[in-house]
Amino acid sequence: xxxxxGKKTSAExxxxxxxxxxxxxxxxxxxxxLAAVIVGSDGASLTYVxxxxxxxxxxxxxxxxIRLPKETTExxxxxxxxxxxxDNDIDGFIVQLPLPDHIDEQKILMAVDPDKDVDGFHPxxxxxxxxNLPTFISATPFGILELLERYKIETSGKDVVVIGRSHIVGAxxxxxxxxxxxxxxxxxxxxxxxxxxxxxxxxKADIIVAAIGIPEFLKADMVxxxxxxxxxxxxxxxxxxxxxxxxxxxxxxxNEVSEKAxxxxxxxxxxxxxxxAMLLKNTLLANSRKE
Amino acid sequence: xxxxxGKKTSAExxxxxxxxxxxxxxxxxxxxxLAAVIVGSDGASLTYVxxxxxxxxxxxxxxxxIRLPKETTExxxxxxxxxxxxDNDIDGFIVQLPLPDHIDEQKILMAVDPDKDVDGFHPxxxxxxxxNLPTFISATPFGILELLERYKIETSGKDVVVIGRSHIVGAxxxxxxxxxxxxxxxxxxxxxxxxxxxxxxxxKADIIVAAIGIPEFLKADMVxxxxxxxxxxxxxxxxxxxxxxxxxxxxxxxNEVSEKAxxxxxxxxxxxxxxxAMLLKNTLLANSRKE
Numbered sequence: 001x002x003x004x005x006g007k008k009t010s011a012e013x014x015x016x017x018x019x020x021x022x023x024x025x026x027x028x029x030x031x032x033x034l035a036a037v038i039v040g041s042d043g044a045s046l047t048y049v050x051x052x053x054x055x056x057x058x059x060x061x062x063x064x065x066i067r068l069p070k071e072t073t074e075x076x077x078x079x080x081x082x083x084x085x086x087d088n089d090i091d092g093f094i095v096q097l098p099l100p101d102h103i104d105e106q107k108i109l110m111a112v113d114p115d116k117d118v119d120g121f122h123p124x125x126x127x128x129x130x131x132n133l134p135t136f137i138s139a140t141p142f143g144i145l146e147l148l149e150r151y152k153i154e155t156s157g158k159d160v161v162v163i164g165r166s167h168i169v170g171a172x173x174x175x176x177x178x179x180x181x182x183x184x185x186x187x188x189x190x191x192x193x194x195x196x197x198x199x200x201x202x203x204k205a206d207i208i209v210a211a212i213g214i215p216e217f218l219k220a221d222m223v224x225x226x227x228x229x230x231x232x233x234x235x236x237x238x239x240x241x242x243x244x245x246x247x248x249x250x251x252x253x254x255n256e257v258s259e260k261a262x263x264x265x266x267x268x269x270x271x272x273x274x275x276x277a278m279l280l281k282n283t284l285l286a287n288s289r290k291e
Numbered sequence: 292x293x294x295x296x297g298k299k300t301s302a303e304x305x306x307x308x309x310x311x312x313x314x315x316x317x318x319x320x321x322x323x324x325l326a327a328v329i330v331g332s333d334g335a336s337l338t339y340v341x342x343x344x345x346x347x348x349x350x351x352x353x354x355x356x357i358r359l360p361k362e363t364t365e366x367x368x369x370x371x372x373x374x375x376x377x378d379n380d381i382d383g384f385i386v387q388l389p390l391p392d393h394i395d396e397q398k399i400l401m402a403v404d405p406d407k408d409v410d411g412f413h414p415x416x417x418x419x420x421x422x423n424l425p426t427f428i429s430a431t432p433f434g435i436l437e438l439l440e441r442y443k444i445e446t447s448g449k450d451v452v453v454i455g456r457s458h459i460v461g462a463x464x465x466x467x468x469x470x471x472x473x474x475x476x477x478x479x480x481x482x483x484x485x486x487x488x489x490x491x492x493x494x495k496a497d498i499i500v501a502a503i504g505i506p507e508f509l510k511a512d513m514v515x516x517x518x519x520x521x522x523x524x525x526x527x528x529x530x531x532x533x534x535x536x537x538x539x540x541x542x543x544x545x546n547e548v549s550e551k552a553x554x555x556x557x558x559x560x561x562x563x564x565x566x567x568a569m570l571l572k573n574t575l576l577a578n579s580r581k582e
Contacts (some may be wrong), residue, residue: 108422127418128467131458133397157485163471167422175421175466178456178481188490189480190469194448201478 002257004147004230004265010277014059014144016244017280021060024287032287033062035084036119039077040070040100047094055276064090074103075232078111085113092118092136092286094279114277115289118282129172136282141172143274144209144230145183153207153228153263156185161205163210163251169232173209183255194254196223210251220256229257229264232271293542295406295556301568304437305350306549308571312351317579323578324353325409326375326384327562327569330368331361331379331391340387344565352574356383365394369402376404383409383427383577397509406580409573420463423470429575432463434565436474437499437523443553444498444519444554447476454542455503460523464500489513501542511547520555523562 011157021031034056035110038049049065056063066080077099084093093116100273109117114124120138128135137145148155160177164170174190179184187208191198199222202208211232223229233251250267265271312322317581325347329340338358347354357371368390375384384407400408411429419426428436438445439473451468455461465481468474477498482489490513493499501509502523514520524542541558549555556562 060569123418123422123424124415126421127414127416130417130421130462131414133414157487159487170534171421171466171469174469174481175462178462178465178483185483187480187482187486188479190465191478192469194476195478196450221473276351 001261002151002263004151004263005228006147006265006270006273008145009147010143010273011148012150013274013277014055014280017277017284018283019060020117025060030089030290031062031288032283033089033091033284034279035064035066035087035090036096037066037068037077037080037084037093037095039068039072039103042098045098052276052279053093054077055280056283059280061280062089062164065238070100072100072103074107077103077108081108081111083145084113085116086217091290092283094119096277108175118279118286120123120282126167126181128173130175132181135175137278138168139197139275139278139282140169140171140211140232140271141176142278143271144173144232145176146227147265147271147274148183151263153183155183155207156184158206160186160207160209161202162188162190162209162211163192163198163202163218163245164210164232165190166211169191169211170209173211177207177209210215212251214251215249216251216253218252218257220253220260223257223260225260226262227257227260229261230271231265231267234267234272292552293554295436295442295554295561297438297556297561297564299346300438301434301564304565304568305346305571308568308575309350310565311575316351319326319582321380322351323571323574323579324355324380324382325574326355326357328359328368328371328375328384328386329387329393330359330363330518332358333389336387336389340371342349343385343567343570345572347574350571352571353380357424361391363391363394363400368399368564369555372399372402376402376407380539381407383579385406385410385573405575409570409577413571413579417458417463421466422474423472427576428467428569429459429463430566430573431460431523431562432467433569433572434562435464436467437569438521438556438562438565439474439498439519442554444474446474446498449475449477449497450495451479451498451500451503452493453479453481453500454483454489454493454509455523456481460502461500464502468498468500503542505542507542507544509543511544511551514548514551516551517553518548518551520552521562522556523561525558525578559577 113124120136125135162174177186178188202222207228209230215235231250231252236246239247400412405413411427416426453465468477469479493513496517500521506526522541522543527537530538
């Protein structure tokens with residue numbers, strides 16, 4: 001069994017990006033500039049967004065963090081987005097989710113200029129992704145493609161089962177892996193809560209992407225030998241034996257499934273670390289598109 | 292075996308639309324207005340576009356057919372599209388495909404105002420479809436959803452196999468049928484030229500959508516008893532016994548598959564006639580959105 005090491009791979013990608021930024025600087029070109037907007041001060045969201053800003057600094061990007069109070073109105077947030085849309089120095093920006101309940105998330109995502117939408121959440125970018133046109137692929141699916149590619153895992157003609165049909169992971173993953181692309185050409189089955197006899201479906205899969213959000217959902221008796229397992233889930237489980245009082249668990253029963261798998265992502269340290277690297281990659285792309 | 296009669300169903304839909312138009316007229320409201328642009332005078336394309344215009348007239352829509360010479364430049368066509376985009380009287384319009392080789396089809400489709408894109412080909416509308424947001428679903432997938440709904444064919448929890456991953460039919464069909472929607476919630480497998488052991492996959496399907504463009508590709512030994520079969524293919528096969536010298540053949544070997552199927556679309560008279568009805572439905576929607 002080989003671990004698909006997202007931490008190591010993401011560090012490699014960041015190094016490659018840092019080299020490309022250094023090259024831009026050497027040529028007196030503009031550095032990529034990512035802005036992040038966060039409304040309110042939810043602990044987890046703030047941690048995520050700070051990690052993104054820090055990652056920018058490490059690879060030599062410019063970054064701007066815009067913190068707005070949780071009372072910010074939808075209109076005020078839309079104004080902020082419009083300012084970022086027209087600011088030529090900003091190559092890409094993200095609005096950290098979730099937003100407070102009084103703000104319509106979809107309306108906000110629709111207001112972001114698709115050319116600066118490095119999260120790839122705008123319908124125009126989702127549509128381009130579905131049409132296999134150049135675009136910003138959102139961080140988690142993009143990270144999974146990259147992991148599969150860097151570990152040279154063959155997908156063409158393979159039976160892939162995606163568990164979970166979220167708009168952020170499951171659905172785009174199923175679309176991407178079935179397309180004509182380097183990591184693609186797979187026969188993909190998208191499964192979800194209404195799927196009958198799920199274990200029968202997963203047992204035939206060469207590659208499984210678990211993105212259902214239920215801790216240790218995928219057990220060893222649901223997979224065949226030598227399966228490749230991508231675990232997107234990450235849930236905090238109370239654990240009094242740990243200093244911080246919890247441990248992070250994926251959608252896969254790692255201990256038992258890893259005994260049958262040929263490749264598997266650990267949780268944490270698998271898909272998670274890839275997402276920030278892919279956000280940086282999209283920002284670099286946004287910057288280079290302007291030339 | 293029950294025939295999924297697209298001709299009859301499409302006539303019913305057109306009648307419903309005609310009643311809605313009559314109601315608009317009674318209330319002194321604006322009638323829906325569809326424009327169609329055709330470049331060159333390819334016989335088949337002209338037949339299609341004329342059928343669309345005629346269908347508009349029959350349900351009481353306004354319609355405008357814009358015929359441009361085949362020498363029309365990309366820029367001239369883009370100008371024409373811009374005129375239609377800003378013309379308040381036009382609710383929706385289509386650009387008949389294929390376009391001459393010297394015109395970039397994707398560029399043209401991207402220029403259509405998404406709010407008037409009743410063909411549902413613009414990336415923004417494809418993205419909205421993929422995100423399960425209100426939008427114009429393109430005619431063929433929309434027509435298949437409508438046929439399944441009107442014949443009360445249960446899709447929830449069913450195993451659906453889509454054959455063919457085109458952007459126009461196969462890919463959107465696989466996305467739509469797996470979503471949370473009235474006709475949806477299915478476990479969908481999208482198959483294509485790289486799929487291994489296709490017959491094994493199709494043999495487990497409760498519902499098959501064949502959209503691969505190979506005449507009589509799906510044989511009886513590839514399906515299980517009581518399967519529901521949607522045949523999207525339509526190919527002209529030389530046939531000297533026919534007066535016009537050809538017959539139309541679908542992607543399904545109808546004679547043998549129909550003996551095992553519970554429901555099946557004929558070719559012609561199945562999916563084909565539904566497409567114009569759905570185009571009208573999208574135009575009606577475009578008109579109503581403005582109120």
